[in-house]
Amino acid sequence: MKKLLIGALCAAVILPAAASAAYPDRPINFVVPYAPGGTADSLARLIAHHLGQKLNQSVVVENKSGASGMIGEAYVAHAKPDGYTVLYDATPLAINPALRKMSFDPAKDLMPLTLVSVTPNILVVPENSKLKSVADLVKAAKADPGKLTFTSGGTGTEQFMAGELFRQGWGIDMLHVPYKSGGPAIMATVAGQVNMMFPNISSALALVKQGKLRALAITSPKRNPLLPDTPTVAESGLPGFQTYEWNGMLVPKGTPKAIVQKLQASIREVLQEPEVKAKFNSVGNEVVASTQEDFQKYLTEDFAKWANVVKKAHIAVQ
Known part of the structure; x- marks a missing residue:
């Protein structure tokens, strides 16, 4: 009985080790x-x-x-x-x-x-927007609380959370306009149906390069080589701000x-x-x-x- 127990214990140790050594076998x-x-x-x-x-x-x-x-x-x-x-x-x-x-x-x-x-996310506005910088945006938001709109692919998405963190950081009041997904939200921004959005750089870079969106700021601690002339949010007056x-x-x-x-x-x-x-x-x-x-x-x-x-x-x- 002792030999059987010892054998079973040894098998219990050896089998997982053998399985790990063979990984992956499917x-x-x-x-x-x-x-x-x-x-x-x-x-x-x-x-x-x-x-x-x-x-x-x-x-x-x-x-x-x-x-x-x-x-x-x-x-x-x-x-x-x-x-x-x-x-x-x-x-x-x-x-x-x-x-x-x-x-x-x-x-x-x-x-x-x-x-x-x-x-990183980028803060974008329609190309024909009167907002040329973060300073312009904050000034407009404080002058008329709740009038400026920002969009996203829905409450709880990273785009929404980036916008909310930005809003809280500046202590401004903006209206969130959610869409069912990020794609329609970006197109609404291009069309000027909303004032701004915080998409990630992957999804909005081409539209910025094509001149359909204007990038006001990027949410990384440092500027991005794909948008070298776009300042960070931190540079624009909100130290320590970053989202990814x-x-x-x-x-x-x-x-x-x-x-x-x-x-x-x-x-x-x-x-x-x-x-x-x-x-x-x-x-x-x-x-x-x-x-x-x-x-x-x-x-x-x-x-x-x-x-x-x-x-x-x-x-x-x-």
């Missing part, structure tokens, strides 16, 4: 909790392609969109923690807990792998350490490949490829920042 599933065709989706597919080549295994991207990303996020949070289900997510993961009732706890049910990239649309990768809590380390190291190597970095840079995304620890710290700070914005704005949890 396709890996990247879950993107947003619709196909967006920036996060296209970049996830780029990483999946290169990661598949590195690991000699298929990496399949699966879109599970809906509920501001929560459907796909919950799917991964409840998945088997074996390294074959990976979440490729963005800023809404840090915003949702402050706004919505969730079926899982992102801080407890998901384990960060790496912060893939960060993308980030992309990051996470796995279910409890995924074996050896698998996490192999997966994370491989992804970070892929993100340093010239072709991959060039693609990210071309759409205004700065590759970060962080450690697990740094991504965890970033998430903790982001959760707290957006929770504070929601609290100050008195937005009710849905």
Whole structure:
């Protein structure tokens, strides 16, 4: 009986180790909790392609969109923690807990792998707008509270939260005009139906270059080489202001350490490949490829920042 017990205990230790050593021995599933065709989706597919080549295994991207990303996020949070289900997510993961009732706890049910990239927002106005600078905007808002409008793809989106953080920072009153998604909101800004928007640089850069939108400021701490003449919000009079649309990768809590380390190291190597970095840079995304620890710290700070914005704005949890 003792020999049987010892044998069983040894098997319990050896089998997970063997499984980790063989990883991956079947396709890996990247879950993107947003619709196909967006920036996060296209970049996830780029990483999946290169990661598949590195690991000699298929990496399949699966879109599970809906509920501001929560459907796909919950799917991964409840998945088997074996390294074959990976979440490729963005800023809404840090915003949702402050706004919505969730079926899982992102801080407890998901384990960060790496912060893939960060993308700043840009404050844009219609090309024929009388607002030529942040100073003009703030002056107009204070002169006529509640008259200026800013738009987004909906309450709780990163575009909305960036605008709300900006509004709170300046202590001004602006009217939020939400649309069902970011695309129509950008087009409404181009058409002059609203006064401004805070899209990420990836989605609005082409329209700025075409002269259909005017960029007043960028939300990163430093100017962006794609818009070198556009000042930062901090430069424009709001020190310390910054917002990013980030992309990051996470796995279910409890995924074996050896698998996490192999997966994370491989992804970070892929993100340093010239072709991959060039693609990210071309759409205004700065590759970060962080450690697990740094991504965890970033998430903790982001959760707290957006929770504070929601609290100050008195937005009710849905």
